[in-house]
Amino acid sequence: MSEHDEIFTTEDPATAEPLATAATATTGEPAEAAASAAPATPTAAPTPTAASPAPTSNPADPAFQPHYGKRKKEIQHVDPDDEGAWATPPALAEKISESDARSAALAHSGWHAIKTREEQADQLSHAIAQGRDAFGFELKTELPNGTDNNGKQGLGQGGRRHGRTGVIHTPHGDIHTPAFVPVATQATMKGVLPEQIRGLGAQCMLSNAFHLNERPGPELIDKAGGLAAFENWDGPTYTDSGGFQVLSLGAGFKKTLAMDVTGLKDDDVIAEGKTRHAFVDEDGVTFHSPLSGKKERFSAEISMQIQHQLGADIMFAFDELTTLMNTRRYQEASVERTFRWAKRCVAEHHKLTQERSDKPYQALFGVVQGANYEDLRRRAASQIASLDFDGFGLGGAFEKRIMGEICAWICDELPENKPRHVLGIAAVDDIFAAVENGGDTFDCVAPARVGRNGAIYTHDGRYNVLRARFTDDFRPLEVGCDCYTCQHYSRAYVHHVLKCKEMTGSTLATIHNERFFVRLLDEIRDSIDGGWFYELRDETLARFYRNGSKG
Ligand SMILES: [Zn+2]
Numbered sequence: 172m173s174e175h176d177e178i179f180t181t182e183d184p185a186t187a188e189p190l191a192t193a194a195t196a197t198t199g200e201p202a203e204a205a206a207s208a209a210p211a212t213p214t215a216a217p218t219p220t221a222a223s224p225a226p227t228s229n230p231a232d233p234a235f236q237p238h239y240g241k242r243k244k245e246i247q248h249v250d251p252d253d254e255g256a257w258a259t260p261p262a263l264a265e266k267i268s269e270s271d272a273r274s275a276a277l278a279h280s281g282w283h284a285i286k287t288r289e290e291q292a293d294q295l296s297h298a299i300a301q302g303r304d305a306f307g308f309e310l311k312t313e314l315p316n317g318t319d320n321n322g323k324q325g326l327g328q329g330g331r332r333h334g335r336t337g338v339i340h341t342p343h344g345d346i347h348t349p350a351f352v353p354v355a356t357q358a359t360m361k362g363v364l365p366e367q368i369r370g371l372g373a374q375c376m377l378s379n380a381f382h383l384n385e386r387p388g389p390e391l392i393d394k395a396g397g398l399a400a401f402e403n404w405d406g407p408t409y410t411d412s413g414g415f416q417v418l419s420l421g422a423g424f425k426k427t428l429a430m431d432v433t434g435l436k437d438d439d440v441i442a443e444g445k446t447r448h449a450f451v452d453e454d455g456v457t458f459h460s461p462l463s464g465k466k467e468r469f470s471a472e473i474s475m476q477i478q479h480q481l482g483a484d485i486m487f488a489f490d491e492l493t494t495l496m497n498t499r500r501y502q503e504a505s506v507e508r509t510f511r512w513a514k515r516c517v518a519e520h521h522k523l524t525q526e527r528s529d530k531p532y533q534a535l536f537g538v539v540q541g542a543n544y545e546d547l548r549r550r551a552a553s554q555i556a557s558l559d560f561d562g563f564g565l566g567g568a569f570e571k572r573i574m575g576e577i578c579a580w581i582c583d584e585l586p587e588n589k590p591r592h593v594l595g596i597a598a599v600d601d602i603f604a605a606v607e608n609g610g611d612t613f614d615c616v617a618p619a620r621v622g623r624n625g626a627i628y629t630h631d632g633r634y635n636v637l638r639a640r641f642t643d644d645f646r647p648l649e650v651g652c653d654c655y656t657c658q659h660y661s662r663a664y665v666h667h668v669l670k671c672k673e674m675t676g677s678t679l680a681t682i683h684n685e686r687f688f689v690r691l692l693d694e695i696r697d698s699i700d701g702g703w704f705y706e707l708r709d710e711t712l713a714r715f716y717r718n719g720s721k722g
Pocket of ligand 1: 648649652653654655656657658682683686
């Protein structure tokens with residue numbers, strides 16, 4: 172989900188969904204989800220203030236404002252059975268088929284085998300003995316520089332391409348990259364067991380420090396032996412810092428920020444009818460808990476303390492997330508503030524690592540902000556790269572059409588020997604752009620969230636299984652898919668249980684959609700190693716979007 176417009180497609184309640192936009196590159200769900208398991212309520216798009224400068228189409232222009240328009244009614248033409256309309260070149264089809272077979276085999280055996288508790292304990296005691304060396308990144312294959320199949324140069328300096336494959340080693344196991352990271356915001360994916368997430372081939376999961384701090388509390392998860400042990404996941408885990416969730420309290424579903432109540436009018440954009448619940452100051456953020464209503468505080472140190480207690484293998488530094496609505500002046504100040512917070516995170520992380528030396532090493536990723544501005548992105552990246560981080564998060568406001576450029580600017584400034592996580596994207600074209608330009612891992616709630624509303628990803632685009640035509644369609648969600656749902660259930664059944672709002676409907680749709688993205692990243696990884704990335708990219712995108720599909 173990565174359109175930059177903060178809008179909803181509302182013609183069909185079944186397909187209406189809040190867009191976790193690239194403009195707000197989220198990791199996990201917004202803070203309001205902590206208070207309710209229901210999908211976030213659509214909100215009106217923020218309107219630029221009267222004082223805003225005239226919009227320009229150049230994102231580097233200080234007067235640039237993204238366009239927030241209402242999307243016209245969109246008719247889905249996707250026909251998942253229209254196989255004759257698309258003919259994959261035979262050589263590529265063979266490669267994709269080999270890749271899928273390998274992916275399916277890995278999903279059900281090999282390094283996806285679920286370990287016993289004893290095996291997990293052995294692995295962790297070995298990791299504790301290794302200390303910091305238990306974490307690392309091994310670079311395997313880099314995309315070649317020079318022109319691609321369409322005669323286009325890479326977007327990095329000198330036409331460089333930063334895309335690569337590799338392996339992230341963590342105390343709880345390896346992650347082969349590029350990889351899709353399913354989101355288990357509250358230490359669970361809605362309606363899907365960790366065993367099922369493992370069974371669909373996922374290598375790791377991401378949870379959120381803000382939500383887990385609200386409940387059950389980091390002390391309890393620490394007592395349980397850390398996040399992986401608590402949620403019965405025998406693989407690597409990530410936690411996001413909670414920064415996005417805290418800051419999203421600014422204006423309901425979408426965050427807006429200000430340094431104080433009265434200042435910075437241009438940045439003080441609040442969705443109509445919403446009340447600001449979060450305020451940024453130099454030291455951190457004060458906010459009202461969506462659960463208790465009490466005033467609470469997040470800062471670099473507090474986020475680090477919470478994340479150390481949660482015990483994920485990969486943590487993110489606490490950063491300030493701005494939106495494309497913020498002024499250039501505010502973006503500049505925010506990048507500097509994020510750098511100061513990053514230094515404090517590193518210091519606190521060192522202290523806690525020493526104090527908790529009986530625990531497996533937890534890696535810390537610094538987050539690069541800077542919105543759409545090339546100079547700010549490069550400055551932020553080199554600042555963050557100068558600190559003692561184990562990897563990096565590419566975060567903040569992304570505008571979809573320059574997503575690849577932004578990744579390339581950042582990766583130009585980052586060292587090659589550390590992993591890079593792109594926070595909160597899941598449109599198919601965004602994933603290809605981010606991989607090509609240096610992203611190693613990617614998370615987003617979108618496949619699960621839209622799946623619960625009946626939206627099904629296929630190689631031929633997205634369709635909604637709740638539509639009437641699927642009532643008596645006894646074929647799988649996607650013909651040829653190897654996921655558990657498609658191997659055992661029909662469209663008619665998924666249609667039925669989703670219509671009845673049975674939990675099984677969410678489970679079955681989520682398994683298929685998550686498998687779609689996990690397998691896509693498996694194919695991309697194989698294609699980089701095998702030298703056919705551009706063929707896969709061009710074929711996949713042409714096929715997925717040929718009918719104007721979303722996603
Ligand atoms: Zn499937």
